[in-house]
Amino acid sequence: MKQESLTVGAVIFPGFEMLDLYGPLEMFGLAGDGFQIRIVSESGEPVESSHGPRAIADDLFSDDRRYDILLVPGGRGTRNEIHNRVILEWLKKRSWDCRFVTSVCTGSVLLAVAGVLEGRKATTNKLAFDWVASFGVNIEWQRKARWVEDGKYFTASGVSAGIDMALALVDHILGPTAAEEAALRAEYQRNTDADRDPFANVP
């Protein structure tokens, strides 16, 4: 199915988790010409991920661009960003005017603190679950989920779960063939069942 390409606005901040970001972006990238990827951050300086490698933004928050899809990675940097009014206000505004809002791992804590997950079901990774689930007033946090879809919100559990979540979104938008092709190009064995979570019972 041919349709216009969608812009993905993928947020970075100091201490973001590499695979949270680049796993989903790889799937969008491999899904034909369906998606155009833009990295967005507060400043134009290189941004250091939680394990060191640095990324550089294409757009700044202050450019005030809208995107079709938002992608919010997690990482230890979320512990600081929950206090950063600039990213929270940008997330709130951009969540409002985009078609899909996605997060991976502790990325959902930023959406929760920004107030955009109220009244929604959502998830996060297991190892930080209790911390993340302490945010929000009326968010139905799901402990057992590979990812959670609720309306336009797609939140994934830990790190690699973002790959399955992104493929689910590719499937939702472009259909199963596009998602299967992206997985095949990545030689990735996809989990197509959002409820199948092999890590739900890890202590």
Added chain:
Amino acid sequence: MKQESLTVGAVIFPGFEMLDLYGPLEMFGLAGDGFQIRIVSESGEPVESSHGPRAIADDLFSDDRRYDILLVPGGRGTRNEIHNRVILEWLKKRSWDCRFVTSVCTGSVLLAVAGVLEGRKATTNKLAFDWVASFGVNIEWQRKARWVEDGKYFTASGVSAGIDMALALVDHILGPTAAEEAALRAEYQRNTDADRDPFANVP
């Protein structure tokens, strides 16, 4: 087991594949304090990946640093880099003085052209197999493999296979507990069998 941290020198070039690079790096990053990651490229300018997002190097080839582990991603940029004497000579020199040489996807074509895989078994991704396997004089290219280990050379098949290869190397160096913990933190269901290749028979 406590031991000194190992440096990973991860190469980038225009048109590198994101997940080839960041999948393995995430696993090294999540394996306790065992690994210190450095991104290396020909220039200090931002380097654009095959789907757009840009990375920036910590070290230049001309810094002439050695690393314990080399990581060479693939991506469409390999089609140009096989003609780039600078990267090929650097790969040759660094492969000589490191403890482990790793590649993902078409990253192995650069090692092949640099001459460091002669007399070795190696693999690459399925969709570019015939092209990659046309390089080298005496390389035993393996069509059916999630990854191939031959001495200090660990070559992975397509994109996501790099994650399993990196975990196998973590296992080899630090032991199975470190590899299991990294996989658990990433909520990743690891393939521990190098010969189990679900994509071997894809046309």
